[in-house]
Amino acid sequence: MSPPEPVLLRRIERERAARIAAERLLEEKSLDLYEINKGLRAWTTMLEDIVKERTAELTKALEETREANSQIEHQALHDPLTGLPNRRYLRQVLQDISKSEDDGRRPGIAIFHIDLDSFKQINDTRGHAAGDFVLAHAASILQSLVRADDFVARIGGDEFVIVARTDGNMRALTLLADRITAELARPVLYKRNYCRFGASVGIAYSRSKISDPSKLLVNADIALYRAKHAGRGRHAFFSSALQKEIIENQTMAEDILSGFDQNEFFPIYQPQFDATTYDIVGVETMVRWNHRDKGVMHPAQFLRIAEDIKVIDRIDALVLERALGDLISFHNSGVVIPRLSVNISLRRLQDPNLAKSLRGLKLPKGLLAFELVESIFLDDSGADSSLTRTLKRLNRLGIEIEIDDFGTGHASIVGLLRVHPTRLKIDQELIKPINKSRKQRRLVQSIIEMGKALGIGIVAEGVETMEHATILRDLGCDYLQGYALAVPMTAPRLFHFIKTGAWRDAEAAPCSVPMPGAEDLVSPKFA
Amino acid sequence: MKGIIFTEFLDLVEAQSGYETVDAILEEAAPPSGGAYTAVGNYHFSEMVSLVTALSQQSKTAVPDLLRNFGRHLFGRFACLYPSFFKDCNDPFDFLQDIERHIHAEVRKLYPDAELPHVTAERTGEDTLRVQYRSCRPLGDMCLGLIEGCGAYFGVEFDIQSEPATDGKDFAIRRLDAASRSEPRGIEAIS
Numbered sequence: 109m110s111p112p113e114p115v116l117l118r119r120i121e122r123e124r125a126a127r128i129a130a131e132r133l134l135e136e137k138s139l140d141l142y143e144i145n146k147g148l149r150a151w152t153t154m155l156e157d158i159v160k161e162r163t164a165e166l167t168k169a170l171e172e173t174r175e176a177n178s179q180i181e182h183q184a185l186h187d188p189l190t191g192l193p194n195r196r197y198l199r200q201v202l203q204d205i206s207k208s209e210d211d212g213r214r215p216g217i218a219i220f221h222i223d224l225d226s227f228k229q230i231n232d233t234r235g236h237a238a239g240d241f242v243l244a245h246a247a248s249i250l251q252s253l254v255r256a257d258d259f260v261a262r263i264g265g266d267e268f269v270i271v272a273r274t275d276g277n278m279r280a281l282t283l284l285a286d287r288i289t290a291e292l293a294r295p296v297l298y299k300r301n302y303c304r305f306g307a308s309v310g311i312a313y314s315r316s317k318i319s320d321p322s323k324l325l326v327n328a329d330i331a332l333y334r335a336k337h338a339g340r341g342r343h344a345f346f347s348s349a350l351q352k353e354i355i356e357n358q359t360m361a362e363d364i365l366s367g368f369d370q371n372e373f374f375p376i377y378q379p380q381f382d383a384t385t386y387d388i389v390g391v392e393t394m395v396r397w398n399h400r401d402k403g404v405m406h407p408a409q410f411l412r413i414a415e416d417i418k419v420i421d422r423i424d425a426l427v428l429e430r431a432l433g434d435l436i437s438f439h440n441s442g443v444v445i446p447r448l449s450v451n452i453s454l455r456r457l458q459d460p461n462l463a464k465s466l467r468g469l470k471l472p473k474g475l476l477a478f479e480l481v482e483s484i485f486l487d488d489s490g491a492d493s494s495l496t497r498t499l500k501r502l503n504r505l506g507i508e509i510e511i512d513d514f515g516t517g518h519a520s521i522v523g524l525l526r527v528h529p530t531r532l533k534i535d536q537e538l539i540k541p542i543n544k545s546r547k548q549r550r551l552v553q554s555i556i557e558m559g560k561a562l563g564i565g566i567v568a569e570g571v572e573t574m575e576h577a578t579i580l581r582d583l584g585c586d587y588l589q590g591y592a593l594a595v596p597m598t599a600p601r602l603f604h605f606i607k608t609g610a611w612r613d614a615e616a617a618p619c620s621v622p623m624p625g626a627e628d629l630v631s632p633k634f635a
Numbered sequence: 636m637k638g639i640i641f642t643e644f645l646d647l648v649e650a651q652s653g654y655e656t657v658d659a660i661l662e663e664a665a666p667p668s669g670g671a672y673t674a675v676g677n678y679h680f681s682e683m684v685s686l687v688t689a690l691s692q693q694s695k696t697a698v699p700d701l702l703r704n705f706g707r708h709l710f711g712r713f714a715c716l717y718p719s720f721f722k723d724c725n726d727p728f729d730f731l732q733d734i735e736r737h738i739h740a741e742v743r744k745l746y747p748d749a750e751l752p753h754v755t756a757e758r759t760g761e762d763t764l765r766v767q768y769r770s771c772r773p774l775g776d777m778c779l780g781l782i783e784g785c786g787a788y789f790g791v792e793f794d795i796q797s798e799p800a801t802d803g804k805d806f807a808i809r810r811l812d813a814a815s816r817s818e819p820r821g822i823e824a825i826s
Binding site (some may be wrong): 123128 | 655657
């Protein structure tokens with residue numbers, strides 16, 4: 109049974125009202141949703157902006173980190189002063205070369221080892237800022253001289269290395285080396301003053317691919333050593349002969365050091381005579397080395413190495429000590445040697461204990477003379493230089509100064525005379541031709557006259573014949589030294605020579621004079 | 636109060652007593668909304684009170700019984716209308732324990748202004764549960780009906796002891812039919 113009509117009508121009315129209410133609610137909620145959606149979109153946009161901004165920040169931070177890392181890497185492999193690759197980088201490059209494939213094109217490599225000459229002086233006299241300026245300048249010069257694919261590194265101090273691909277064309281390598289030495293020889297203006305320096309270059313190269321390029325670096329270093337010794341501002345190529353020489357030099361250096369322990373160095377003496385009376389006025393003391401395998405060696409064979417390994421002062425000291433010992437022993441046996449001339453090196457003169465040790469000996473004035481070669485004055489010629497002061501101090505101790513090999517060096521006469529030498533020894537190269545050349549006689553005569561004018565005694569070296577002796581006497585020379593009168597000899601022979609007056613015979617009969625090369629080389633061991 | 640409670644209540648009255656009874660209680664109660672309820676609307680709780688009161692007079696049935704009956708019916712309707720809250724649950728105790736944490740949390744997301752009761756459940760033994768109902772509305776009996784509907788839905792017979800509390804009611808529930816605890820019997824079991 110269906111409900112009565114009024115009930116149905118009310119139901120319809122209620123349901124219609126409910127539908128309208130629901131629709132209104134739906135509309136309201138739709139509008140709410142629309143607003144919410146709009147808000148969400150704004151939020152989304154804002155979030156997207158934040159994400160973008162943050163992404164940009166992170167990207168920037170990442171780039172900064174990458175840049176910092178690459179900067180750290182760069183710093184580890186580069187020299188901060190010049191910006192050039194450093195020794196570590198060079199090692200890497202050489203390793204890479206050894207691993208690289210041979211492309212058949214310029215397979216060889218050349219290594220230039222460059223060392224600046226006189227750089228230390230710039231640092232010492234003009235300060236480190238000037239030194240740094242010169243290094244940066246040298247770096248830019250080197251970079252400007254090489255090809256784009258060549259490698260330039262500063263491997264420390266004033267040393268640079270160039271690694272260049274080469275087909276073995278030595279002329280091209282020479283050309284580059286010449287350019288380097290020429291460009292780096294130009295003075296550089298720094299704070300209104302010129303810095304003068306130069307460069308020596310050692311070159312080693314291989315025409316074909318090489319498994320261990322670091323060997324080339326060692327060889328270039330050897331060649332550099334040679335270039336430096338040849339007089340700086342030059343280049344030298346590595347060769348197996350050079351390597352052999354270096355090895356021999358090393359062996360000799362070791363032998364010299366063990367020679368001290370084995371007492372292998374000894375003095376020999378060459379008498380000096382009065383040019384008029386032929387009386388012995390003194391002896392020049394020289395060193396010889398009785399090498400255990402090679403026999404007796406002349407200073408020319410080993411002094412350069414001794415200088416390199418900085419033991420020349422030790423040799424000087426040893427010779428002086430032995431010579432003074434001989435002098436005393438002669439004296440005790442009734443043989444008097446009026447004067448002992450001893451060669452002395454710059455290194456020995458720079459020894460701060462020299463004057464002190466000599467003062468302790470209390471030598472009579474004029475008994476000891478030091479022979480100095482001209483070249484000593486080349487590097488140190490100022491009136492107030494330490495060398496001049498040392499020589500003055502020695503003078504006060506009664507030690508005389510002789511200038512050895514006078515006339516062949518490059519030192520100025522003013523510089524030489526500043527040290528107040530007692531005697532000049534005219535080099536044998538000037539003496540030898542006087543019996544044949546009038547011009548040469550005049551030259552020697554003028555030196556003698558200069559000596560006389562200044563009150564300096566003149567000793568002629570290399571008096572090979574009695575004819576020389578006579579000419580020199582006639583020219584007014586004071587003293588003679590040479591094979592015509594006496595060869596260098598060991599202490600026992602000298603003792604015998606003086607005791608017997610053997611030279612008096614030579615003076616009477618020149619043909620009996622020992623010939624050059626007949627030097628008495630018998631070592632004291634065998635004498 | 637959500638409109639769905641009103642529409643479900645009137646639907647139950649219509650189903651059990653015909654629309655004339657619905658019309659009669661609406662006329663008697665004369666709710667301010669005019670009785671045109673929609674499930675998605677919001678209506679004042681006092682209208683529900685008037686309707687239940689009118690029905691009680693009309694049917695000569697006590698209000699608590701009406702509310703209990705409505706609660707039992709409502710649980711089935713919920714299961715029908717919102718199956719997602721039921722699909723992962725096989726146990727009435729688990730379901731009751733999950734009301735506050737899960738169901739009410741979700742309702743609040745949908746209706747931030749909804750005034751929901753606090754229903755907390757705590758296990759007191761293997762087969763016993765203590766439920767606390769707290770609300771500003773005196774619908775403890777409807778809550779009892781809902782708990783009974785829950786047991787019927789999951790096919791579990793409950794022994795329920797209730798006692799009044801401040802702002803609500805406490806229920807001590809004991810499971811009587813332990814064997815079939817994991818076999819929900821569904822909505823038909825409630826009616």
